[in-house]
Amino acid sequence: DAGITQSPRYKITETGRQVTLMCHQTWSHSYMFWYRQDLGHGLRLIYYSAAADITDKGEVPDGYVVSRSKTENFPLTLESATRSQTSVYFCASSEGRGWVTQYFGPGTRLTVL
């Protein structure tokens, strides 16, 4: 189903460039999350949002910026990409703050050269 989508699915960029990863959900879920997945680290929370215009830091927020002007969208921006930000990025949403199921998007594989 296309309840939560991410774009682009793959992205190659260079060090120092700004990159924005998009996330869109059609369920009107209140909470949205951004995770990065790296070998040996599992899923680490970057930022989350409880509602439109409400965002908060997760475990690894440095180098990332988020916004949430509309409930359905939660873009993640890397202001000046670094090689250490090469990762797979997953967006997720839930009706509550983790108390209930988190639904994950398909992921964006980002490579920073």
Add this chain to the structure above:
Amino acid sequence: GQQVMQIPQYQHVQEGEDFTTYCNSSTTLSNIQWYKQRPGGHPVFLIQLVKSGEVKKQKRLTFQFGEAKKNSSLHITATQTTDVGTYFCAGQRNTGKLIFGQGTTLQVKP
């Protein structure tokens, strides 16, 4: 900070053998969730455990939550090739944030 440790990191089994992954938290959890990620896919929710000592079953999968609510396990009986993937536990404290373990990657030899 809060950590959720998961072992083993990798497990290779022959089809038909059993498999178990363990999840341990340094602090008491309010609940624990389990997710499965197929190769190249995204995490998919399997189950949530809330009560101390809770045991839940889904066909060949058995999930347990420890009495102290600091550990959990997922046991798969008689693995099949469709069980291949990475299994994540995710623990939550009363503060709300969900902390994922590193995951256990299961390979099943036919």
